[in-house]
Amino acid sequence: MELNLNKIKQAKKNIESVARKTPLFYSSTFSKVSGYEVYLKCEDKQKTGSFKLRGAYNKIVSLSEEERNKGVIASSAGNHAQGVAYGATAFGIKSTIVMPNTAPQAKVKATKGYGAEVVQFGEVYDECYGKALELQEKTGATFVHPFNDVDVMAGQGTIALEILEELPDADAILVPIGGGGLISGIATAAKSINPDIKIIGIQPNIIASTKASLEKGEIVTVPGAKSLADGISVKTPGDKTFEYIKKYVDEVVTVSEDEIAYGIFQLMERGKLVAEGAGASTIAALLANKINIKGKKVVSVISGGNIDIAMISKIISRELILLKRRIRFTVELKDRVGEFEDVMGNIVSVGGNIVKVRQDTNWNEKGLDFASVTFEIELQTEEQGNELMNILKNKGYNIKSDSL
Known part of the structure; x- marks a missing residue:
């Protein structure tokens, strides 16, 4: 055809x-x-x-009554699987789908939810395709190819x-x-x-x-x-x-x-x-x-x-990390009232959102009056991060940027 x-x-x-x-x-x-x-x-x-629903459903519509009675089988990374399962169930046809072991679980669960029996095999489509052909020979089901x-x-x-x-x-x-x-x-x-x-x-x-x-x-x-x-x-x-x-x-x-x-x-x-x-x-x-x-x-x-x-x-x-909109830095703070609040205020002032804060409880070489605090924050732009670093450095804070 x-x-x-x-x-x-x-x-x-x-x-x-x-x-x-x-x-x-x-x-x-x-x-x-x-x-x-x-x-x-x-x-x-x-x-x-x-x-994938479009092609799978159109194929199932074209099947003869004899082919429908034998059920359908397909191999898929996930989307064709769901289309075949949906179409087969709509016609009251048994469906078996072979999916890779690496298929997203969202796709596997959805395929089962549409009424198919799922067999997982291999790492990519081509490997589960071979498995599906093996099962087809045993069951006589009609193979619904995902593309060819x-x-x-x-x-x-x-x-x-x-x-x-x-x-x-x-x-x-x-x-x-x-x-x-x-x-x-x-x-x-x-x-x-x-x-x-x-x-x-x-x-x-x-x-x-x-x-x-x-x-x-x-x-x-x-x-x-x-x-x-x-x-x-x-x-x-x-x-x-x-x-x-x-x-x-x-x-x-x-x-x-x-x-x-x-x-x-x-x-x-x-x-x-x-x-x-x-x-x-x-x-x-x-x-x-x-x-x-x-x-x-x-x-x-x-x-x-x-x-x-x-x-x-x-x-x-x-x-966010690649775009430098999520950054992590360590600031050395004196152990006195208002130091931590000042840093927090500066983060907020540039539009930053604090994701994590961790204080290093190990001994600081400057003595008990100092502590290192690590902040992980999210920003809307890289420029906001640069602005924050400049503000803190101009205020005399000792800043060290950490890689995420």
Whole structure:
């Protein structure tokens, strides 16, 4: 079967009773920072928290009664798992999902919550894919591929239909790439409607299998490194998706793990959106100046928002430290009334928020009249931290900056 605009339009009809039409909105913040006219297509607001519901549900709709009776099986880092589980349960079909051992627990729990039996195996998608095929042979269940399937690609392509209905003059769409199902569907639909629109794929540079395959002119497998963008950590692109990528995708660029983390942080702080690594990769590319289409209307597909709360906490702490908005310093205080209060007052005066305070109870070489107190504080800008250090030093305090 060939993927084409008609098939994608039919997929839209197939899923319209289940899939949400997700928001597309202009971001003045990211437009100002990047120099583009930036629009965010928020698939993190989709049911199950990801675009994957579209393709999975469209595939399940197309199954025969015999196939449905045998159940379905899939392998996934998490988002496709939830889409398949949701769709299967809606049709009263048994579903088994093989997920990596490294899959975020939020995704594992959600998949079970949608009614699937979850088997965890391997470190990345490709390893659990092999396990799923083993189980398929034993059970006879229908395998629902996360990307290398025309019905799945057609479901994902409905995103492009929604984008161009609202923003027909869009100049480019930025799309995360893992196995290629999302970008194949979006590129096929968008290019069929507007051949001049640019489709740019984004991959983590530590597992950029599609970019490597395009450069060689054939599908290649790259070593399996686990990216913060776990949803697009795929060692080998699909053979079906690769054909559409070669035909319709204009460029594939890569982003580093630091850039992905910064994208997640910026989407939270400036965009008020919670995105997983794959979902933030498109904004990461914009903020890192990886896209050369200045002055154009750019749609950034935020493909999903399924990220562990613990990971969010790590990213926030890390980015605050890197941006020097969380600092730690030790100040030597005389043991007299008002010294501690004075330092606290100066921290507050520059807009600082005290996170931790610790007094060193060890012997101070200057004697019992002195104590070292360590402060860990959060600020809104690096400049506030510099201002605080200058204030304290000008008052004669002995300050030592500590690394976090």
